Amino acid sequence: MSRVFALSPDQADNDSMLAALSEGGAVQQVVLSTGLRVWVVARYAEAKAVLLDSRLKKDPATLSDPALLFDGGRHPEDSYAVLGRHVLNTDGADHRRLRELLTKCLAPKAVDRRRGRIAEIVETSLDVLAASAEPDLVTEFAAPVLTSVMSEVIGIEQTLLDRLLTAVRVVVAGPDPRSAEAREAADEQHRLILEAIDDHDRFPGTDTLLKLAFRDHHPRGKLSLAEVMSMVALTVFAGTTTSTTLLAHAAALASTREDLLDAIMAGPASCSAVLSEVLRRYPPTPCATWRFAAEDVEVGGVTIPRDATVLVLVAAANRDPLAYEDADRLVVPRPGSPAHIAFGHGPHFCAGAPLALTTATMALPALFARFPRLSLAVPVERLRWTTNLGDRSLFSVPIRLRPDERPA
Template sequence: MSKTHASPGLGPEYHPLASPQLEQPHPFLARARREEPVFFSPALGSWVVTRHADISAVVADAARFSSAESITVGSATMPPEVLSVLMGGYPLVPSLVDNDPPAHTRFRGLVSKAFTGRRLTESEPFIRSLIDELIHSFKNEGRTDLFLRFAHPLSSGIIAEILGIPRTDIHRFRRWSDDLSTVLAAHGSVEHQVACARGVVDFQRYLASALEERKTAPREDLFTDIVTGGQGMAPPMSMAELVSLLMQVHFAGHETTAGLIVGAVELLLTHPDQLQALRDDPSLIAGAVEEAVRMVSPVHAMFRTALEDVEIGGVPIPKGAHIRIVYASANRDEARFHEPDRFDVRRPDIKKHLAFGQGLHFCIGAPLARLEARLALESLLRSLPGLRLVPGQKPGFLRSVTVRRHESLEVAWDVPAP
């Protein structure tokens, strides 16, 4: 796809997976909203949409904008060596996030009961106990990497419990999750992408083996629910479809929530007035989580494909074009939010954010993410007196076309004398 404008515009300057935009995406996105809200990115081979109103219109119009390839930059960008390795596993078929009705409805129905209000209520004691266990493991140290020691093991432990993954295997899933991010982003050297593709195939084989086991030895877990429900459909779901679904549920279920928790802590520790407001009035915790979701936007962006010639924000987009909808930009749009770069746990217009998507693809795990983040913040602030950021650190960020989260965040606190 080539850009037809006479001027190249902002497109050649857009490099979301490279510094400095990887670490600081918002200055460029704010400029885009002012100067060229819809532009073509040669690096991604996609049109990029940055304004709240335009993004909301796109995600609400499933008839003209398909969710196919919504989590990739397009299979055409994958090196043939990577595609060759992936052929040794199961096809990366559309399932939940990257699908359209009516197929999307079948997949959503398979996992929806795992995230009902009743299931969340049943899960809360486990979540609280895991939070306490993790904090206890480093509480007397006075300093830790909050992502590696708390946020990631918490979110991955919870989704592992829901799926039915043994906790002893969680470390493997973290590596496989990073491999999947690299393959979907088509980022890095070909050698690195090939190594990550091998990890994705290992991931698929693990999931397929677990599903086969549940066929003869069912348990009270999502693996069992999915394989039983999938077999009962007409036509029955293939193993490739079930594996792709589980890969998406696992990735979305922990990467984004870990990013939200770490991002929320960073926001609170860099805004002492808001932290004090939360300490003075703990009932503000739900608002703090919601504002953190808006500011952090763990699902940084998604993709859509134009099913016909369309216009977005007055810009003509050809049929078949790949479109990157940047939720993180929508959530900082000056036309939608008052002082959008200000972190405010009492923000009155907070419900306008798109951090969990909208419409058909509204995040099925949003209630779980909110619950995890609320319980995590409550316990961290209660258990770690004087919690603060370690000065001078430069935390890295995951290189992903859809998810943005810290790779580390060093924090310190006061340890009482023995």
């Protein structure tokens, strides 16, 4: 009988579930909460192999019968697979063509050019946080920082981006993609992206995603209008929600552990080490987005059949005791350990990783420099999480900015 796989809003319960799943084997069939049967890959070595395996496709058109896609229905996390045409549901040459636009906007050199502006955004957000009566690391620091940064990367006015993100969040991470709410959100998403496209020439700068798209890609037939719109929606959601979680959660954990806080304040390299370890142990994307078997594929001694739906369980693979000593603990530094796969591996490695890491590496030291005695207003184990397979986010992280003393 297949194991039921569903994420928990409680981190301790989630850890227990992942441990039990990992003990069941590197590759196994599970049943999701909706009743959909999928194959999950839960060990590190096998996960990396699958992420490189060209027989496991991102494009659902790979299936021998379209009716096989999600058993002919819809699934709460299926939007990346079934909606639009973008880097998360394409393979090979199509994927490289679509990814080229993101690379221009998000490559390390492009991100480095934005460092001055990121620093200004962080300082402004800290001023707002300082004035808050009920400060929260998610809603009043991490999310404003990331949405402001993403506004400038894409080239969308901030208030318009906020409205677009609200709509995209319902489309991508809503509980029922067949609901009237989801349909209305999809219509709103479409309308707001067209509005942003109409306004993009008036946005400052020359290297925003929209300006590059309509200067270098769309006019030359490299990207259709529909593809540009899909890429905007994807970048809005993926570029804000996961990075918001990384920044807020890393800050929350550092407020409870002096060794993590010391590493954050010691310089960019040690701060990056903290972020890497938080990503390894608590990846904001618990599962890599859907893959589909183009043929029978043997992984870890198990044959995944043709047309199967496959999830790489990043959250389990990153804590595989065969890959990491003391895998359940945050250890900084962690010398000699393999690289985590929170950003993926191979051709679908996250294009936004340089921006996410640069922003967090700048924002975390600035936060604790301004508020060196910041502490959580609730125990870290009581923080609550969303249960979306592709985007595990914190609802809130209430804090005290100037407590009389740091909790033991």
